[in-house]
Amino acid sequence: MDCDLTGKTALVSGSGRGMGRASAEELARNGADVVINDIDEAVAEETAADIRDLGVDAIGVPADVSDEAEVAAMVETATDELGSVDVLVNNAGVGDAGPFLDEEYDGTFELNLDVHLYGALNCTREVVDGMVEQGYGKVINFTSIHTKNGVGMSPAYDVAKYSLLGLTKSLALELGREGIRVNAVAPGWANTRLTEGFSDAVTEQILDNNPLGRFAEPEEVADVVAFLAAPASDYVNGHELRVDGGQVPIDSWRLDS
Ligand code: ADP
Numbered sequence: 112m113d114c115d116l117t118g119k120t121a122l123v124s125g126s127g128r129g130m131g132r133a134s135a136e137e138l139a140r141n142g143a144d145v146v147i148n149d150i151d152e153a154v155a156e157e158t159a160a161d162i163r164d165l166g167v168d169a170i171g172v173p174a175d176v177s178d179e180a181e182v183a184a185m186v187e188t189a190t191d192e193l194g195s196v197d198v199l200v201n202n203a204g205v206g207d208a209g210p211f212l213d214e215e216y217d218g219t220f221e222l223n224l225d226v227h228l229y230g231a232l233n234c235t236r237e238v239v240d241g242m243v244e245q246g247y248g249k250v251i252n253f254t255s256i257h258t259k260n261g262v263g264m265s266p267a268y269d270v271a272k273y274s275l276l277g278l279t280k281s282l283a284l285e286l287g288r289e290g291i292r293v294n295a296v297a298p299g300w301a302n303t304r305l306t307e308g309f310s311d312a313v314t315e316q317i318l319d320n321n322p323l324g325r326f327a328e329p330e331e332v333a334d335v336v337a338f339l340a341a342p343a344s345d346y347v348n349g350h351e352l353r354v355d356g357g358q359v360p361i362d363s364w365r366l367d368s
Contacts, residue, residue, distance in 0.1 A: 114341040117142030120193045121340060122186070124176050124234055125203030127154025129303040130253070133329035134200055134336040135169075136162060141337055143198065144168040146189040150175050150203070168193055176203045176230030186237035195241035198340045201231035201275070202253045206305045208265035209365065216267065223271035231275055235282070239291070248291040251339045252279045256299040256355050263362035276351060283349030292348045294339050299355025301327040309364070316361050323356035 116138060126135040127149030135145045139162045147162065149155035152173035159171035170192055174185040189196060205226050209216035231252055242248025255272045256262060262269060276295055283293040300306050300317055306326055309317075318324055335354045338344050 112341075112343040114141050114337060114343055116198070116337075116340060119143045119197040119340075120146065120189070120195065121198035121200065122146040122148060122189055122196045122234070122238065123200040123202055124148045124230065125150070126200075127151050127158050127171075129305075130298060130301055130329045130332045131200070131202035132158050133333035134202065136165070137330070137333040137337040138198065138200075138340055139165045139167045139169065141341065142167065143340070144193045145170075146185075146193060146196070147171045148174055148176070148185060148203070176201075176234055177225040179233050182230075182233040182237050186234070190241065195245065196238040197242070197245075197247065198249045198251070199234055199238050200251045200253070200336060200340070201234055203227075203230050204253065206268070208268035210264045211266045219267040220270065223267040224274065227268075227271035228274045228278065231278060239286070242286075242291045243289045246290040248286075248289075249340050250279075250282065250286070250291060250293040251336055252276075252293070252295045254279070254295040254297040254351055256297065256353075256358055256360055258295075258297055258351065259353070259355075259358075260360045262360050262364055264365040279351065280349050287348045292339075292345065294344075294347055294349065295351040296332065296335050296339060297351050297353045297355065298327060298332045299353075299358035301329050301332060303329060313364055317358070317364070320359040320361055321356050322358075325356070327354060327356065 123135040155171035159169040162169035174181040
C-alpha cells in the first residue's frame with residue numbers, strides 16, 4: 112500500500128494537541144512536510160519543533176481558522192516556506208455546546224459554525240487554487256460521532272459537524288473533477304483533553320455503548336487520516352470514514368450538568 116507522502120506538504124488545523132497533533136505526526140512519519148496550525152501559538156510552535164525531530168520540515172503557524180484574513184496570511188506563510196499545500200486536514204475544533212433549552216448555550220451555534228464550518232471553508236478556499244493548478248489534492252475534514260445520529264444535549268456541535276459533512280459531500284462532487292479528493296474522518300470519543308474532563312457517569316455511559324469498551328487513542332484516528340492523505344486512497348472520494356469502534360451514539364453526554 113502506497114502511503115508515501117515524501118515531497119508533499121500537509122497543513123493540519125488545530126494540530127497543537129489531540130487528534131490533530133497525532134495526525135500531523137503520522138503524516139510526517141510518512142514523509143510529509145507539515146504546517147502546524149493552532150489558535151494557541153505555544154502548542155503550535157512546540158509541536159512543530161517536536162515534528163522536526165522526525166526529519167521533515169515543520170513550521171508552527173498560529174491563526175484562528177474562523178478569521179479569513181488570518182487564514183490567508185497563514186497559507187501565504189506556509190506556501191512561501193514549504194511550497195503549495197497538497198494535503199489539508201480540517202481538524203480545528205471546539206467542544207463548547209450544551210442543551211437547546213439552556214439559554215446559556217445560545218451563542219454556541221455561532222461559535223461552532225464559525226470554527227467547524229467556516230474554519231474549514233476558509234482553509235479550503237485558500238489552498239484550493241494551488242491544488243487545482245497541480246490537478247491533485249487531498250482535503251480531509253474531521254466530522255464526528257455526532258454525525259451518526261446526533262448526540263443529545265449538544266445541538267450546536269451536531270449542526271456544525273453535519274454541515275461539515277455536507278460540505279465534504281458537495282465539494283467531493285465538484286473538486287473531484289479537478290483531481291482533488293474530499294473525504295471526512297469521523298472519530299468517536301478518544302483519549303484527549305475533552306474526555307479527560309468527563310465525569311465517571313458520562314464515561315461509563317459512553318463505554319457501555321462502545322463494543323470495544325474503550326476510547327480511541329489519537330494515533331488510531333491519525334492512521335486513518337494518513338490513509339486518506341496517501342496515494343493508497345486515491346479512489347476514495349466523498350466518503351466519511353468512521354473511527355469509533357462501532358460506538359452507539361448516546362442521548363446525553365451532560366449527565367453531570
Ligand atoms: P480533539 O479532541 O478534537 O483532539 P483538542 O481540543 O485536543 O480536540 O484539539 C483541538 C485543537 O483545535 C486545540 O489545540 C485548539 O487550540 C485548536 N483550535 C480551537 N479553535 C481553533 C481555531 N479557531 N483556530 C485554530 N485552532 C483552533
